[in-house]
Amino acid sequence: MDVRLDALGVDIGSRSVEVVGLAGGEVVVSLKAPTAFDPAGQCARLLEGLAAGRTTATGYGRDLFVRTFGAEARLGVVATVTEIQAYARGAAHLFPEAHSVLDIGGQDTKAVVLAPKGRVLRFEMNDRCAAGTGKFLEFMATALQVPLTEFGAFALRGRRGLKVNSMCTVFAESEAVSLMGAGERPEDIALALHLAMVERLSGMLRRNACAAPLVFAGGVARNPCAVALVSEWLGTPAVVPADPDAVGALGAALCALQAAEMRA
Amino acid sequence: MSETTYHEMWEKLNLDLPAHDALLAVLGKFYGDIYMSQQGRLKGMEYLDFVLSEVHGLRIKELQEAKAAGRKVVGAFCVFVPEELTLAANCVQVGLCAGAEAGTELAETLVPRNTCALIKSFIGFKLARICPYIESCDLIVGETTCDGKKKAYEAFSEIAPVYVMEVPQCKSDADRALWRSEIVKYKARIEELTGEAITADKLGQAIRLVNAKRRALNRLAALRAADPAPISGRDALLINQVSFYDDPVRFTTSVNALCDQMEERIAAREGVAAKGTPRLLLSGCPMAVPNWKLPFVVEGSGAVIVGEESCIGTRNTRDLVDETAETLDDMLEALTDRYLKIDCACFTPNAERQDNIIALARDLKADGVIHYALQFCQPYTHEAFKVEKALTRDGLPMLAIETDYGMQDVGQLKTRVEAFVEMLKA
Numbered sequence: 078m079d080v081r082l083d084a085l086g087v088d089i090g091s092r093s094v095e096v097v098g099l100a101g102g103e104v105v106v107s108l109k110a111p112t113a114f115d116p117a118g119q120c121a122r123l124l125e126g127l128a129a130g131r132t133t134a135t136g137y138g139r140d141l142f143v144r145t146f147g148a149e150a151r152l153g154v155v156a157t158v159t160e161i162q163a164y165a166r167g168a169a170h171l172f173p174e175a176h177s178v179l180d181i182g183g184q185d186t187k188a189v190v191l192a193p194k195g196r197v198l199r200f201e202m203n204d205r206c207a208a209g210t211g212k213f214l215e216f217m218a219t220a221l222q223v224p225l226t227e228f229g230a231f232a233l234r235g236r237r238g239l240k241v242n243s244m245c246t247v248f249a250e251s252e253a254v255s256l257m258g259a260g261e262r263p264e265d266i267a268l269a270l271h272l273a274m275v276e277r278l279s280g281m282l283r284r285n286a287c288a289a290p291l292v293f294a295g296g297v298a299r300n301p302c303a304v305a306l307v308s309e310w311l312g313t314p315a316v317v318p319a320d321p322d323a324v325g326a327l328g329a330a331l332c333a334l335q336a337a338e339m340r341a
Numbered sequence: 342m343s344e345t346t347y348h349e350m351w352e353k354l355n356l357d358l359p360a361h362d363a364l365l366a367v368l369g370k371f372y373g374d375i376y377m378s379q380q381g382r383l384k385g386m387e388y389l390d391f392v393l394s395e396v397h398g399l400r401i402k403e404l405q406e407a408k409a410a411g412r413k414v415v416g417a418f419c420v421f422v423p424e425e426l427t428l429a430a431n432c433v434q435v436g437l438c439a440g441a442e443a444g445t446e447l448a449e450t451l452v453p454r455n456t457c458a459l460i461k462s463f464i465g466f467k468l469a470r471i472c473p474y475i476e477s478c479d480l481i482v483g484e485t486t487c488d489g490k491k492k493a494y495e496a497f498s499e500i501a502p503v504y505v506m507e508v509p510q511c512k513s514d515a516d517r518a519l520w521r522s523e524i525v526k527y528k529a530r531i532e533e534l535t536g537e538a539i540t541a542d543k544l545g546q547a548i549r550l551v552n553a554k555r556r557a558l559n560r561l562a563a564l565r566a567a568d569p570a571p572i573s574g575r576d577a578l579l580i581n582q583v584s585f586y587d588d589p590v591r592f593t594t595s596v597n598a599l600c601d602q603m604e605e606r607i608a609a610r611e612g613v614a615a616k617g618t619p620r621l622l623l624s625g626c627p628m629a630v631p632n633w634k635l636p637f638v639v640e641g642s643g644a645v646i647v648g649e650e651s652c653i654g655t656r657n658t659r660d661l662v663d664e665t666a667e668t669l670d671d672m673l674e675a676l677t678d679r680y681l682k683i684d685c686a687c688f689t690p691n692a693e694r695q696d697n698i699i700a701l702a703r704d705l706k707a708d709g710v711i712h713y714a715l716q717f718c719q720p721y722t723h724e725a726f727k728v729e730k731a732l733t734r735d736g737l738p739m740l741a742i743e744t745d746y747g748m749q750d751v752g753q754l755k756t757r758v759e760a761f762v763e764m765l766k767a
């Protein structure tokens with residue numbers, strides 16, 4: 078027998094798939110799996126045994142989701158929203174006083190300024206390259222041979238003073254390698270790389286006049302150094318949700334719920 | 342159509358036949374995906390479908406016939422080249438499109454890598470020998486607009502018959518005098534090419550002819566204010582693209598026929614998208630054939646495009662040449678004035694462009710503007726900032742897009758455009 082929900086949100090990102098289910102206005106299901114090379118298969122596994130009146134997909138795999146699951150009756154009406162809308166809705170639901178959202182995912186970075194009720198006032202998404210995204214940190218952690226999950230804590234032990242000038246992933250990597258060759262401490266290099274990334278992000282935040290309270294979401298919000306540096310730039314702590322990767326799926330589920338209510 | 346005759350013709354033009362066949366195959370597929378998949382198209386678009394299917398065939402044949410009859414073919418890359426003078430000397434003028442990624446590696450042997458896709462494309466087309474238009478030209482007229490083009494023409498003149506007009510960068514009296522003298526020089530150059538003198542009579546006729554074409558396109562543009570939108574942005578862009586190489590008289594008649602159909606459709610309250618669909622104005626760099634990427638993305642994201650503020654759009658058609666002039670001298674004055682009204686981002690300070698965008702967006706009842714700039718295009722990427730400021734002040738949301746001819750970023754573009762449309766709907 079399927080677990081019956083009011084609404085489901087599915088976020089298919091480049092690194093992970095998240096599912097959030099709502100019933101009676103509460104989050105009753107929250108699941109996560111790596112995207113791997115089979116996003117549709119991962120979605121199918123996560124959605125096993127779930128049913129909803131309405132399902133909304135977001136993330137770069139949202140159209141794939143509709144093609145694959147659009148006709149599945151137990152998921153109800155299947156629709157899509159963009160990650161921008163989904164993160165805005167999710168963040169505003171968790172933190173109604175939020176002014177803006179910074180979401181750094183595996184492949185893209187977005188800055189969103191919120192309007193009342195989780196609507197989007199303005200947004201910017203990074204261009205096609207990996208600079209300033211989770212991918213950047215992933216490459217750099219590999220170059221310094223530090224596990225990605227520990228990279229932030231590792232960088233926090235660094236001392237300031239080194240500078241990485243390039244934000245191009247390829248060039249930054251070779252800069253890091255030559256700093257290592259020059260005998261610099263890996264912790265200091267790691268910190269310099271984080272600083273370079275946050276400097277790049279601050280341009281995006283400044284252009285869009287993002288201000289506190291700022292919700293920092295997406296996978297990179299689990300990196301304590303990134304959070305510390307963004308907070309430093311803001312002059313006040315960034316707000317990090319308990320489960321920063323699930324904000325998109327939550328937002329998608331809220332969009333599904335709203336659409337269902339509008340039809341009722 | 343008889344492919345073999347065309348193959349002979351293409352061979353005579355010294356095209357690289359296998360590469361050219363490959364280009365046509367890609368173009369055909371692309372056109373099918375983007376155009377033939379549309380619902381509720383106007384009957385009159387059949388003419389455009391036909392013209393496009395024969396873009397390297399019948400139209401090139403016509404050009405060869407014109408050349409055999411002693412007429413010259415003049416190519417241009419910019420709407421600053423006064424078509425009236427070209428036509429008054431009994432030449433054919435064609436716009437050289439450069440909207441596809443082709444011969445990029447070859448092009449990068451002549452121009453730096455950080456050059457916009459449009460420039461790389463025209464150099465690439467020439468070096469790869471796949472454009473029958475370039476190969477048909479007796480003269481190619483360049484102009485000193487952006488630095489990229491200015492320097493590219495230096496390299497291009499080594500491999501093609503190039504003549505460059507000096508377009509000023511400001512619009513003072515001295516600039517006007519310069520532009521006036523450039524128009525006179527171009528007249529002399531084209532007379533030298535043809536051995537025919539341009540008379541007041543011939544120029545007057547040409548002015549009326551080109552004005553008639555612009556009027557037809559302006560009529561079409563104005564009809565797009567209707568909601569539901571009577572024509573898709575893709576189709577309207579195609580019409581503007583075709584205006585650069587089709588026979589002007591035949592083209593004008595076809596566009597007017599299409600406008601009649603649009604009027605019927607508007608009267609019946611029908612359109613290509615439901616009433617209330619978010620309406621967007623595109624603004625920025627020209628989109629040359631077959632650069633249909635962004636319109637395709639936009640119209641696949643739940644919006645409809647209602648206008649193009651670009652040189653393949655209203656920047657080319659908005660202003661007419663005064664038809665009341667009687668002497669040759671007065672006509673040259675009228676041409677000077679008309680062409681200096683072009684609000685290209687190559688000018689400084691070019692404040693009129695912002696006003697024109699706002700006025701156009703209001704006339705067409707646009708809900709928002711998408712500013713489109715090619716990567717590495719200094720003039721338009723710069724203007725994106727001030728245009729956004731001006732539009733925001735006026736309560737018009739704007740999304741700035743910077744892209745090129747590659748398809749790698751289609752997914753990203755779609756997310757941004759969809760998010761913009763969601764924002765407008767909320």
Ligand code: SF4
Pocket residue numbers: 418419420421486487626627652683685686687
């Ligand atoms: S944008 Fe400027 S340079 Fe380009 S075709 Fe138009 S007027 Fe010419």
Ligand code: SF4
Pocket residue numbers: 457458459460486487488489490626627715717718719720721
């Ligand atoms: S798109 Fe920009 S850079 Fe390219 S030719 Fe036109 S004005 Fe120059």
